[in-house]
Amino acid sequence: MSNNNSILLIDPDFDPATSLNCSLIVKMGYDSFSYAIINKEKNKVIAVFDEQECEDVVKKLTDKIKTDSYLGLNFNDVKIASYSANLINIPTELYSEESLEANAQYFAEPHDGNLHVQAQPYFKFNSIFAFDKKTSAIFENFKDAKIYHESAGLLNLATTATDGLFLDFTVGSFSALFVKNGKVIFQKSYDIENTDEFNYYLLLIKNQLQITEETSIKLSGIIHEKDQRHNVISKYFTKTTMLLPQSDLALEALEDMPSHYYTTLLAIYKCV
Helix, strand or coil: CCECCEEEEECCCCCHHHHHHEEEEEEECCCCEEEEEEECCCCEEEEEEEECCCCCHHHHHHHHHHHCCHHHCCCCEEEEEECCCCEEEEEHHHCCHHHCHHHHHHCCCCCCCCCEEEEECCCCEEEEECCCHHHHHHHCCCCCCEEEECCHHHHHHHCCCCCEEEEEECCCEEEEEEEECCEEEEEEEEECCCHHHHHHHHHHHHHHHCCCCCCEEEEEECCCCCCHHHHHHHHHCCEEEECCCCCCCECHHHCCCCHHHHHHHHHHHHCC
């Protein structure tokens, strides 16, 4: 444990000299960041670091890069998924590279001018997103990193699960993804200060999207059965399950923590 907000889980047998056989996965959220090291040959999670309740995620991660020897290793590949309010989804049949720049006018916040595109063939749309200059500067620390929006992990999980409302939590925020008949109906992240705020946003989502109480609710991240947020969910829905990481990953390094904490982080490993 590094401090009250962070934790490092690591395979005691990990040899840093084998890092070229590994993938580094980094996830930057609204108020948190985490990373995982995965041995590609053994399909095994080697390490997970997680830091919650960050007032400035970019600064925290920048400082971590300077002091964390694992982040300085040479990896086979690096994938980084980061939160940004600048995200729009364009149906595949309407997407055109020639009009890519025109989509930037719909972004909610200033950005550095570099537009990223992530195809979602299962859901038949392309995600277009952009980051501010501070966030983009983080990417420069990792050679040839593949860049994704933070939602990539949750969308990847939704391609292998049945329809439902996916809720992924940090200590101070949550992301919602509603899939019906194999289509993404709704996708958004929320900053929440307390349980009452979460109750408000969840009820708003339920009512506006006309989600029934029998809808399957799939939970991941920092949430526990019978904690305050779980109790709120149970007021409105009868079917809740914890989303676990893909079963083909060896998870011995995570045995001391609930593995659903890191489901969306590890799902980024499967993104192409």
